[in-house]
Amino acid sequence: MVFDQDRLRERIEKFLAAVRQQYRVERAMLYGSYARGTPHDGSDIDLVVLSPDFKGIPKLERHQKLGWIAWQAETSYLEPLGFTPEEYDSADEFGLIGEVRDTGIVVYEAEPAAVRETPTVYSTERKTQGMKVVIPLAGFGTRLRPHTFTKPKPLINVAGKPVLGHVLDMFANLPADEFIFITGHLGEQIEQYVGRDYPQLKARYLEQQEMNGQSTAVYLAKDYLSGPMLIVFVDTLVETDLSKLANETADAVAWVKAVEDPRRFGVALVGADGYVTQLIEKPEDVTNNLAVVGFYYLKDSQAFMRAIEEQIAGDIKTKNEFFLADALQLMIAKGMKMRVQPVEVWEDCGKPETVLHTNRYLLDHGHDNSRGVEVGDNIIRPPVNIDPSAQIHHSIIGPYVTIAAGCQVHNSIIRDTIVDQGATIQNGLLTQSLIGKDARLSGRFRVFNVGDSSEVGFE
Template identity: 45%
Template sequence: MGGILRKFSDITAIIPAAGLGKRLRPHTFTLPKVLISVAGKPILGYILDFLNDIGIEKIVVIIGHLGEKVKEFVEKNYRFKTLFIEQKEFLGLGYAINLTRDYVKGKTLIILGDTLIEGDIVSHLEKGYNWIGIKEVEDPERFGIVIEGKDGWIEKLIEKPEKPVSNKAIVGIYYLNNSRLLFDSLKEIIEKGIRTKGEFQLTDALQILIEKGEKIKAVPIDKWYDCGKVETLLKTNRYLLDKKKSEIKKIPSVVINQPVYIGERTKISNCVIGPYVSIGNGVEIENVIIQDSIINDNSVIKNVILKNSVIGQNAVLIDKPQMINLGDNSEIKLEETD
């Protein structure tokens, strides 16, 4: 997420992590979206590592689908003062954040649990003003957008506009000095039934704050990776593997094309691995050529060629070795997935 060690113990982080992850099915039938691994670590793990590094001590995690697994992961790996709040109805991000109103006071940092963000976040937290992370995009109609005024202060926020007047998208990280003002705005949109696209939007509540005179700055973000579908998950995996540049010990009969991540207790033989492959713990791979893919824990893969693939935990994929008697000047083209 970027930044260096600082102490922000007076900030409470809110992490919405209740999404169903429909675009990542079948993986999210058995695993919450925020726990899907990229480059050897669950998405949520990168967010929590960042919060821990900057000294945030209290977090509120909004859970829903397979929430017990999220709770188990957080409690097993981190020592935050953590409160888990169950979201039973999916009525929008604003509705989800409002569920935390009785447990959050003062300064708050909201980070979406399925999004990885890098930028000068620490610096902006130190400066103390309200801010929202933004990035220019080619398809702003898919996102909440901001219209900036003088010196980067936001004049207007619009959720998923049909005819965008700005290409500066809200990326899923928000900082507010006074969370009570936010909760008052959220209460207002819920009581008045103010919905956009059928949902209570955080964007609409923040717009009310601006209309009441609260100043919120638009902060450009360097890197933004939404891990909500397979294509973006693999894109994030590529970026993180490039960034990590892990050293991999030589494995007999295996060609490693970096960057690659290989977990513990793996059995790999007669394979070409990489580039851009993440392999989880306890995986068994034999006679496989694989690139640009994520292989999750305890899966077994044999006798296949994989590209642009995500293989779930405990999955088994075994094909039969092919025997081909190919004469001189012959040509065979095996079908390839783009």
């Protein structure tokens, strides 16, 4: 059997990214024939996952849940076992064990406790050290009002967590030195959320006071940047393998997707050599439909800061705003090699209808928790994501419903809807709806006595 360690790492990291949607992962350890580098046909990928969240969950149930996640993540031959860190530290010898770290897959040659100080490196060191991730999120989210009157757009809930949470989960496979959040409207809520739910991140918060474009937002991070950087906008969610940046050779990367109407986006024109020749923000011409999805990688962050300075000094704007595409175009004109990275999935979170579409997609792809929902006197139609603390009685829920913590739902029928924390719904008939935090919604079911071939409608 030919042993492909890169393919092995991809499978493990894809699985761990899926696990982190539900559990905190402290460590993940490979053991058995794959850890030794000597798998044979039919060998399983034996992986031990350590999480403090497993405390109180029976071991068999943990293993079954991890196995289900592995199956959903399409990580073939992966056989995961779940333990708490305390259980692992006090366990007897596991045998030959490896650990998935930022530096690759580390193999232990004996009982874990005896060799923690001198592990043997199995794969090459990754090259993303020094990476800074800049996340601009200072916008007002006007298209999502009234919800964004009281919370910033990145904290809109989809499929069980805020949009920002889904974005941050993407970086499970990409070690980053620091996350720089460019905040504005209700920015303190962003700080509270990241500090509470992602305490492991080294985070810095900078406030954008003048709303005059993407470039000026990113430029606020200038004094904290050196080396490579990623720029990520949270209006949209994409599916991409960021771990490949470890071996990136281009000067820059723009993630793209073909769309029917590119006029709302920036587009990339690609030459015969595969590199971008021109970036155009909000083009009038729809001939080129390769839209940039709001993800950029730059190998030299300070060179990009100088390009923004040149852009601002020259007052280079599109529709009266400083866009990143114009600053990047200055660098392309001077010889920067930027390639594009196509994505298959690009979900928008900028309008109510697109938020609901994103919720549907995520529930269809790994965020359905209907198997663990206590049905009681209700009917649950998957996929749904229902927080365990929600109280639901005499109701029909689903498909495509997200109900957050502390909600109360009674005598209601709900489908294709997102219900935020603490909301109460009584006698409701809801579809394609967004219900805000602590909202109270009550209605009444009508009683009809309708004869054959009748037609009744309501405006």
